[in-house]
Structures are given as structure tokens and as C-alpha cells.
Amino acid sequence: MRAYLEKEISASIETKQKILNDDALLGTIEAAAKACVEAYRRGNKTLLAGNGGSAADAQHIAAELVGRYGFDRPSIPSLALTTDTSNLTAIGNDYGYDKVFSRQLEGMGVEGDIFFGISTSGNSQNIVNAFESAKAKGITTVALVGRDGGKMGQMADIAIIVPSNATPRIQESHILIGHIICDVIEKELFGDGVGA
Numbered sequence: 001m002r003a004y005l006e007k008e009i010s011a012s013i014e015t016k017q018k019i020l021n022d023d024a025l026l027g028t029i030e031a032a033a034k035a036c037v038e039a040y041r042r043g044n045k046t047l048l049a050g051n052g053g054s055a056a057d058a059q060h061i062a063a064e065l066v067g068r069y070g071f072d073r074p075s076i077p078s079l080a081l082t083t084d085t086s087n088l089t090a091i092g093n094d095y096g097y098d099k100v101f102s103r104q105l106e107g108m109g110v111e112g113d114i115f116f117g118i119s120t121s122g123n124s125q126n127i128v129n130a131f132e133s134a135k136a137k138g139i140t141t142v143a144l145v146g147r148d149g150g151k152m153g154q155m156a157d158i159a160i161i162v163p164s165n166a167t168p169r170i171q172e173s174h175i176l177i178g179h180i181i182c183d184v185i186e187k188e189l190f191g192d193g194v195g196a
């Protein structure tokens with residue numbers, strides 16, 4: 001058992017070490033954080049969606065922004081499209097599960113917003129559809145994905161592709177990256193900034 005636990009923890013660290021060593025990948029995280037800061041400065045918001053564990057990540061990130069991440073400051077607008085069971089069940093029932101995020105995005109997203117689609121495969125159809133709706137509305141798309149990036153990695157304005165094929169390892173890196181982006185947004189908008 002102990003050896004197995006050590007192997008799993010090492011695999012998580014190795015995935016994060018690969019991110020740290022990948023200059024281009026760090027550049028995509030930086031680009032996403034900058035896009036969010038610029039969107040907030042012009043009065044826009046962020047929207048997020050994912051399935052399963054990635055739904056939890058979407059909600060977690062939105063809550064860091066609306067509530068607080070590291071220090072007290074005004075609320076930062078962010079909406080997870082995974083939380084309203086009336087929307088999810090009505091849209092799923094009437095239009096199909098593959099429309100549960102795109103329909104909400106069409107109703108609540110406005111030009112200049114940022115939409116984060118979170119998926120380990122990059123191929124969840126409800127997020128692929130939401131990316132199409134986002135593009136039609138002038139909403140910037142950020143893919144937080146893994147493996148080869150999937151369809152979302154090809155479609156997104158900014159594709160953050162975690163270098164792993166293991167779903168849990170990809171998710172662990174997604175929340176690390178999500179936390180860092182929240183931290184940068186908070187410090188750039190209401191703190192001393194994070195430097196160049």
C-alpha cells in the first residue's frame with residue numbers, strides 16, 4: 001500500500017514538474033490570466049463549465065472569485081454553469097444534455113466575457129457546443145484540458161493542455177492552474193499585482 005501511495009503522489013508531482021518546465025505551456029496560463037484581468041477591467045465576467053470532477057473545479061474557481069481567494073476585497077463576478085439544477089434539468093430534458101452549457105452561455109454570456117471549458121479529454125460535447133456559442137457571441141474561450149487537447153484544444157482561443165493522459169493527474173493540475181489564475185486576478189485587480 002505505502003509504495004502505491006508514493007507512486008501516485010510522485011505521478012502528481014511529475015505532472016506539475018512538466019508544467020513548470022514547459023515555457024509555452026506557462027505562456028498559455030499567463031495569457032488566460034491576462035485575458036481575465038483585462039475582461040474584469042472593462043466590466044466583463046468569467047463563466048465556467050465542466051462535467052463530473054471538472055464541474056466541481058468550475059464551481060470551486062467561481063467561488064474563489066465571487067467570495068475571496070487570499071484576502072478581503074470586492075466581489076469579482078464569475079458564474080459556474082454547473083450549479084442551477086432547474087436549468088440543467090430543463091435544458092437537458094427539453095434540448096438534450098449536450099446543450100446544458102451552450103444554452104446558458106447564450107442567455108448569460110455577453111461579448112467580452114471569458115468562458116473556461118474544463119475537460120480532461122477535451123471532447124465533452126456539451127462544452128464543445130458551448131465553445132461554438134461563445135465564439136458566436138464574441139466571448140473568449142479558454143480550454144483547460146489534458147491528453148492531446150481534444151476538440152476543445154483545437155477550438156479554444158487559449159488552450160491550456162496539461163501534459164498527462166491520466167484523468168486524476170490532469171484534474172489535480174487543473175485546480176492548481178485555476179487557483180493561480182484566481183490569485184493573479186485578485187492581486188492585479190485589488191492588490192499590488194504579481195510582477196512581470
Ligand SMILES: O=C(CO)[C@@H](O)[C@H](O)[C@H](O)[C@H](O)COP(=O)(O)O
Nearest residue numbers: 051052053054119120121124167168
Ligand atoms: O472526476 C472524475 C474522474 O477523476 C469524473 O467525475 C470525470 O470528471 C467524469 O467522468 C467526466 O464526465 C469526464 O469528462 P471529461 O473530463 O472528459 O470532460
Ligand SMILES: [Zn+2]
Nearest residue numbers: 053167168171
Ligand atoms: Zn476526479
